[in-house]
């Protein structure tokens with residue numbers, strides 16, 4: 001078990017080289033962190049309909065994805081309404097990816113206790 005953890009852990013420059021999305025050196029980043037960050041940036045964030053910035057969030061536990069979120073209007077709000085995309089109006093409508101992920105977990109009755117985001 002100990003050996004597996006060491007083998008799966010990337011540190012500093014190695015982690016940075018492993019993924020263009022990880023700039024967190026000198027923090028210890030596991031290969032699973034890298035995988036989830038890549039999934040977040042390359043997939044989940046791309047689901048956002050925000051025209052200026054697309055952000056994703058993934059909540060994970062024990063190497064499994066609990067839920068996802070991205071910045072955008074709350075579920076059920078019409079995003080075809082142009083006014084809701086204009087500043088400063090959009091600030092009243094758009095929710096960050098992180099709280100959206102937590103809301104999605106709650107909606108499904110999933111606990112985020114002990115999870116990583």
Ligand SMILES: [Zn+2]
Pocket residue numbers: 055096097098
């Ligand atoms: Zn945010």
